[in-house]
Amino acid sequence: MAFEELAANLGLEPEEFTELVELFVETADDDLSKLNAALEANDVKQASDAAHSLKGSSGNLGFMEISEVARVVEEKARGGAIDGLEDSISQLNEKLDVVRKQL
Amino acid sequence: MSTEGLSILVVDDNPLNLKLLETALSKEGYTILKAPNGPKAREIADEKRPELILLDIMMPEEDGFEVIKKLKNNSNTASIPVIFLTGVSEIDSKLAGFELGAVDYITKPFHSLEVSARVRLHLRLSHATNALIASQAAKLKQIEKAQSSMLVTPQQIPDAKFGIYYLALQEAGGDFYDVLDITDDIFGYFVGDFAGHDIETSYLTSSVKALLKQNCTPMYQPLESIKLINDVLVDVLPVGKYLTSCYARLNRRNKQMTIINCGHPPAVYVPKDGDARLIQMDGDILGMFKDVVFGKETVRVLPGDRFFLYSDGMVESPDKKIIWSEGLQIMLEACVEVRDVPIERAPESIVKSIFGDNTKFEDDIVLLGVEV
Numbered sequence: 001m002a003f004e005e006l007a008a009n010l011g012l013e014p015e016e017f018t019e020l021v022e023l024f025v026e027t028a029d030d031d032l033s034k035l036n037a038a039l040e041a042n043d044v045k046q047a048s049d050a051a052h053s054l055k056g057s058s059g060n061l062g063f064m065e066i067s068e069v070a071r072v073v074e075e076k077a078r079g080g081a082i083d084g085l086e087d088s089i090s091q092l093n094e095k096l097d098v099v100r101k102q103l
Numbered sequence: 104m105s106t107e108g109l110s111i112l113v114v115d116d117n118p119l120n121l122k123l124l125e126t127a128l129s130k131e132g133y134t135i136l137k138a139p140n141g142p143k144a145r146e147i148a149d150e151k152r153p154e155l156i157l158l159d160i161m162m163p164e165e166d167g168f169e170v171i172k173k174l175k176n177n178s179n180t181a182s183i184p185v186i187f188l189t190g191v192s193e194i195d196s197k198l199a200g201f202e203l204g205a206v207d208y209i210t211k212p213f214h215s216l217e218v219s220a221r222v223r224l225h226l227r228l229s230h231a232t233n234a235l236i237a238s239q240a241a242k243l244k245q246i247e248k249a250q251s252s253m254l255v256t257p258q259q260i261p262d263a264k265f266g267i268y269y270l271a272l273q274e275a276g277g278d279f280y281d282v283l284d285i286t287d288d289i290f291g292y293f294v295g296d297f298a299g300h301d302i303e304t305s306y307l308t309s310s311v312k313a314l315l316k317q318n319c320t321p322m323y324q325p326l327e328s329i330k331l332i333n334d335v336l337v338d339v340l341p342v343g344k345y346l347t348s349c350y351a352r353l354n355r356r357n358k359q360m361t362i363i364n365c366g367h368p369p370a371v372y373v374p375k376d377g378d379a380r381l382i383q384m385d386g387d388i389l390g391m392f393k394d395v396v397f398g399k400e401t402v403r404v405l406p407g408d409r410f411f412l413y414s415d416g417m418v419e420s421p422d423k424k425i426i427w428s429e430g431l432q433i434m435l436e437a438c439v440e441v442r443d444v445p446i447e448r449a450p451e452s453i454v455k456s457i458f459g460d461n462t463k464f465e466d467d468i469v470l471l472g473v474e475v
Contacts (some may be wrong), residue, residue: 005421008126009214010212010214010215011214011215011216012126012127012215016126019122019126020119020122020123020126023118023119027117027118029120052161053116053117056119056190057119057120058119059211059212060119060120060212061119061123062214
C-alpha cells in the first residue's frame with residue numbers, strides 16, 4: 001500500500017510517516033535478528049517477545065500483512081511450537097524488503 | 104484550552120510507538136515526555152508531574168498494571184489521569200485497568216486523531232474537575248455560620264437501615280455524621296471528626312455535609328467522591344484544621360460495600376455468618392493536603408451483614424487509660440455481642456455495654472451501625 005494512504009489512515013503528514021517507517025525498519029531488523037537467534041537457541045520466550053514487538057510496531061503503522069504473519073509466529077512460539085517457522089520468517093523478510101524499497 | 108505547557112508522559116517499551124505518539128501529540132502543542140519502561144515512567148511522573156499519562160500494558164518486567172498501582176500509591180502521582188494503551192484482543196486487561204484507576208484506554212493500532220481527541224477529552228475533564236472544586240470552594244466560603252445542621256435520623260431514610268448513637272459535648276463538638284440516599288439501592292454513610300476543638304466547627308460541619316451531597320453521586324466512585332471533597336476542603340478549611348473520617352458506600356444492587364478511610368479508626372465488619380473483623384487500612388487525613396492516598400477496601404456483602412463506623416471516643420479513654428489497640432478489641436466484641444439487637448437500637452446497646460449506664464463521657468461519641 002502506498003505510504004500516502006497509510007499516512008492518511010493515521011492522520012499523519014507523509015514526511016512524518018516516512019520518518020516513522022525509517023524507525024520501523026530499524027526496529028523490525030532488530031526484532032528479526034532476535035527472532036532468528038531465538039529460533040536457533042530454541043528460546044521460546046525471546047521468540048514470542050520479538051514477534052510481539054514486530055506485530056505491534058507493524059500494526060501501528062498499518063503494515064497489516066507483516067503484523068498478521070508476526071501474530072502467527074508469536075502465537076506458535078508462545079505455544080512452544082517454534083519448529084517450521086522458517087517459512088513465516090522468510091515471508092517477513094520479503095515483506096520488509098518491499099517496505100524498505102519504498103523509502 | 105491552550106495546550107501550551109501541558110505535558111503528557113508516554114510510556115511504551117516499543118520505541119516506534121513512543122515516536123508515533125510523540126509525533127501525533129506534539130503537533131497539538133503538548134510537551135511530550137517519554138519513558139521506555141515502568142521504573143523510568145514512575146521516576147519521570149514523580150519529578151515532572153505531567154497532566155496525563157499514556158501507559159502501555161504489555162511491557163517486560165514491570166507491566167502497565169504494576170506501574171499504575173505504584174503511581175496510585177504515591178501521593179505525588181496519584182491524581183494524574185492514566186490512559187491505557189492496549190492491543191485489540193485485551194478485553195480483560197481493559198477491565199482490570201479501570202479497576203486500578205485508569206480513566207480510559209486507547210486500542211492499538213491508534214489513529215493520531217483518536218489519540219489527540221481522547222487526550223483532549225481527559226485533559227478537559229481534569230480541568231473541569233479542578234474548576235468544579237474551585238467553584239465549590241468559593242460557594243462554601245460564603246456559607247456563614249449555617250443553621251445548626253440537622254442530623255439525619257433513621258426514620259427519615261428507613262431504606263438506609265442504620266442506627267445511630269450521637270453524643271456531642273458542648274465544649275468539644277468535633278464529631279458528626281451523615282447518611283445519604285444516593286439512589287434506591289445505593290447509600291452513603293459518613294462519620295467524621297474535626298481535629299482541633301479551638302475553632303467553631305458547626306459551619307464546617309455544614310460545609311462537609313454540603314460537599315457530601317454534591318459529590319457522593321452515582322457519577323463518581325466512592326474514592327473519587329472523597330478525593331473531590333478533600334480537594335475542596337484543602338481550599339476552605341482554616342489553616343491547621345482537618346478531619347479524620349470513614350466513608351462507607353453500600354450498593355445493594357451489586358452487593359458491595361466500599362469503605363474509604365481517612366486517618367480514622369477502622370470500621371467494624373460483622374458478617375451475618377462468619378467472623379467479625381476490623382477493616383484496618385492506612386489513609387491520610389482529610390482536608391489538609393492536596394495530594395493524598397486514602398485507604399480503600401471493597402467487601403462483598405450479604406443481607407444481614409453489619410458495619411459500624413464510629414469516632415475515637417468509642418475506643419480510647421485517657422481517664423481509664425484505655426488505648427486504641429485495647430479499645431478496638433473491646434469495640435469489636437461489643438459489636439458482635441449485639442448481633443440479635445435490631446440495627447436501629449444496636450449502637451445504643453454497644454455504648455451501654457462498653458461504658459455502662461451512668462458514665463461520664465470524656466469525648467464526643469458517634470456510633471453508626473448499618474445493616475445490608
